[in-house]
Amino acid sequence: MTEPALTDTLEAPARPGGWQGFAADWSSDQRAFKNVPWGKAMVWIFLLSDTFIFSCFLLSYMTVRMSTTVPWPDTSEVFILTIRGTKYPLLLIAIMTMILITSSGTMAMAVNCGYSRDRVKTAVLLAVTAAFGATFVGTQAFEWTTLILEGVRPWSNPWGADQFGACFFLITGFHGTHVTIGVIFLLLIARKVWRGDYDRHARGFFTSRKGNYEIVETLGLYWHFVDLVWVFIFALFYLW
Amino acid sequence: MVHKEGQQHPIKLYLIVWGWLFILSTCSFLVDYLGCEGFLRWFLILLFMIVKAGLIVAVFMHMAWERLALMYAILAPPGAVLLFVAIMAFESDYTHFTRLAFFGTGEEAATLEPHASGSGTGTATASPDQSKKAAKKHGLDGSKAESIGDGVVPSGSAAATGEAGPTAPASGNAAAAPATGEANKTVPAGDAMVHSDTAAAATGEAGKTAPASGNAASAPATGEAEKTAPAGDAMVHSDPAAAAATGEAGKTAPAGVAMVHSDIAAAAKALEAKFYTSKPGDTLWKIAETEYGPGHGGKYHLIFEANKALLSNPGKLSPGQVLRIPPLSG
Numbered sequence: 001m002t003e004p005a006l007t008d009t010l011e012a013p014a015r016p017g018g019w020q021g022f023a024a025d026w027s028s029d030q031r032a033f034k035n036v037p038w039g040k041a042m043v044w045i046f047l048l049s050d051t052f053i054f055s056c057f058l059l060s061y062m063t064v065r066m067s068t069t070v071p072w073p074d075t076s077e078v079f080i081l082t083i084r085g086t087k088y089p090l091l092l093i094a095i096m097t098m099i100l101i102t103s104s105g106t107m108a109m110a111v112n113c114g115y116s117r118d119r120v121k122t123a124v125l126l127a128v129t130a131a132f133g134a135t136f137v138g139t140q141a142f143e144w145t146t147l148i149l150e151g152v153r154p155w156s157n158p159w160g161a162d163q164f165g166a167c168f169f170l171i172t173g174f175h176g177t178h179v180t181i182g183v184i185f186l187l188l189i190a191r192k193v194w195r196g197d198y199d200r201h202a203r204g205f206f207t208s209r210k211g212n213y214e215i216v217e218t219l220g221l222y223w224h225f226v227d228l229v230w231v232f233i234f235a236l237f238y239l240w
Numbered sequence: 241m242v243h244k245e246g247q248q249h250p251i252k253l254y255l256i257v258w259g260w261l262f263i264l265s266t267c268s269f270l271v272d273y274l275g276c277e278g279f280l281r282w283f284l285i286l287l288f289m290i291v292k293a294g295l296i297v298a299v300f301m302h303m304a305w306e307r308l309a310l311m312y313a314i315l316a317p318p319g320a321v322l323l324f325v326a327i328m329a330f331e332s333d334y335t336h337f338t339r340l341a342f343f344g345t346g347e348e349a350a351t352l353e354p355h356a357s358g359s360g361t362g363t364a365t366a367s368p369d370q371s372k373k374a375a376k377k378h379g380l381d382g383s384k385a386e387s388i389g390d391g392v393v394p395s396g397s398a399a400a401t402g403e404a405g406p407t408a409p410a411s412g413n414a415a416a417a418p419a420t421g422e423a424n425k426t427v428p429a430g431d432a433m434v435h436s437d438t439a440a441a442a443t444g445e446a447g448k449t450a451p452a453s454g455n456a457a458s459a460p461a462t463g464e465a466e467k468t469a470p471a472g473d474a475m476v477h478s479d480p481a482a483a484a485a486t487g488e489a490g491k492t493a494p495a496g497v498a499m500v501h502s503d504i505a506a507a508a509k510a511l512e513a514k515f516y517t518s519k520p521g522d523t524l525w526k527i528a529e530t531e532y533g534p535g536h537g538g539k540y541h542l543i544f545e546a547n548k549a550l551l552s553n554p555g556k557l558s559p560g561q562v563l564r565i566p567p568l569s570g
Contacts (some may be wrong), residue, residue, distance in 0.1 A: 032309055032313070033307070033309055033310045033313075034309070035306060036306065036307075036322075037452075039257055041310065044310065044314050045313075047314075048313075048317055048318070051317075051318050051321075052317075052318075052321070055266075055318070055324070055429060057281060057322040059321075059325060059328050060333070062325070062328060062329070062333040063328045063331065063335075064332075065332075065338060066329065066332035066333060066335075066354060067332040067333075067335035068336075069336065069339050069343070070341075071552075072501075075270055089272065089273075090269065090272055094265075094269050097265050097317060100263065101258070101261045101262060101265060104258075104261070104296065104300060105254065105255075107300075108254045108258070108299075108300045109251065109254060112248075112249065112251060112254065112302045115248055117567055118374060121351070137427075149386045150523065150525065151525030151526075151529075151537045151538075151540070153521065153538070156538060156541070157525075158523040158524050158525035158526075158540055159523070167360075175504065182510070195478040199427065220300075220301075221301055224296055224300045224301045226299075227296060227299065227300075228293055228296045228301075231289055231293050231296065232267070232289060232293065234265075234289075235268065235285050235286065235288070235289035236289075239271065239285050240282075240285065
């Protein structure tokens with residue numbers, strides 16, 4: 001006798017039809033990732049797809065570098081910084097790496113402060129992270145300018161294999177774009193945290209959803225990912 | 241809702257990881273700064289890279305505290321990339337091989353089999369011991385062998401095997417240079433032109449005889465030596481140091497003329513009038529910009545082509561080199 005009652009209760013809430021029903025049916029019955037908010041799981045999956053994009057870029061770089069018969073330009077000669085007549089190989093890249101690692105550190109602390117709902121500290125640390133990110137993009141712009149003036153083009157360069165320019169602009173350009181987007185979002189979220197949107201559960205302008213401090217962690221994942229990609233670019237493109 | 245409070249970790253943990261990231265990055269730079277080469281270099285670069293990536297993912301991205309379902313879902317798929325890497329490495333290796341085999345220019349052209357065409361009387365020998373040593377020493381530096389026309393010997397191979405027996409019966413000119421490193425040899429019908437670099441000298445001996453027309457040129461040339469033997473004549477330009485160092489040049493010119501110039505620049509002057517002596521900090525691009533006018537930097541490859549005997553690749557320009565600047569219109 002309990003069974004019909006059970007089915008009754010299960011059927012009680014009417015399932016939505018159409019596209020909403022399609023989405024609801026796919027999403028409502030089971031959660032694979034039990035103890036993470038959906039936003040965090042989704043950003044992880046986004047980062048996974050981004051990993052594949054960067055992997056493809058680095059793979060094509062490996063392929064052209066391995067298959068060319070012309071010697072690859074010596075990166076410690078190409079990425080050289082001259083200060084008062086002294087030449088420092090890869091110094092600019094070292095500075096860029098340190099800037100990005102520093103920003104990753106401040107981001108980790110911002111996330112930690114976000115967990116404890118510390119409004120002011122979170123906002124300040126997010127802003128500091130954004131500042132480091134902007135510095136990184138600025139340094140990269142300087143690097144690009146230097147190389148372009150020295151004659152590096154996507155189709156040729158003065159030092160060796162023509163594919164060097166294409167790989168350089170594609171890989172660092174795509175990474176720089178990620179950093180730029182990250183800086184924009186850091187500033188947006190820093191502003192919202194500062195205003196106290198997440199303490200009041202104010203509805204967002206764009207999504208009309210009630211935001212909370214989870215977004216800081218989600219953003220943190222993205223920012224650390226950008227740093228992570230740089231670790232690979234740095235090792236495989238600049239040092240190799 | 242689960243995970244309301246989020247994760248709480250002491251701030252000290254982040255600071256420690258942060259510090260380690262700095263240390264590991266510095267280590268990566270030291271690999272380059274201290275000039276570690278070969279296997280050690282690749283190993284250290286990859287090691288530091290993986291440790292850094294691991295720290296960022298595990299601690300900064302909190303992956304170490306997530307449930308296994310999420311860990312596997314995110315960390316396992318990138319493993320497929322490794323398979324992709326293996327496939328593409330295999331593929332590009334093959335592409336590299338076919339490029340060498342069919343275009344004939346490149347680093348390992350020297351390993352191709354030597355060809356001795358015809359059945360003349362000319363012989364060229366290089367002492368096997370010396371050339372083997374040279375081949376070992378310069379084997380990875382790459383050598384180029386280009387041949388046009390008759391009477392051609394892929395010079396790199398001569399050095400590698402230690403024996404070269406080039407003969408050119410029809411046109412009567414033969415050229416042989418036990419050259420590793422980079423050697424360009426162009427022998428149009430009836431002429432012999434040999435460009436060879438230091439490695440050629442190291443191998444020491446080159447004997448060249450051309451029976452039919454009676455011209456022969458041989459030069460164990462160091463630096464960048466240019467040998468040109470227009471029809472009927474044989475001209476040898478070689479560095480004085482080269483001649484001195486080897487001393488074993490067997491030169492025979494039964495009929496015709498043999499001229500030895502000890503200056504590369506002099507040799508080049510005979511062909512073209514315009515020259516440029518490279519200064520410190522010069523690149524081919526900059527030279528092209530000065531010589532051809534602003535905006536023509538992209539023509540640097542013309543200069544490179546004209547000076548291939550001097551320059552192993554467009555990046556290796558050292559101060560004081562005299563470059564021939566070909567006319568732009570051509």
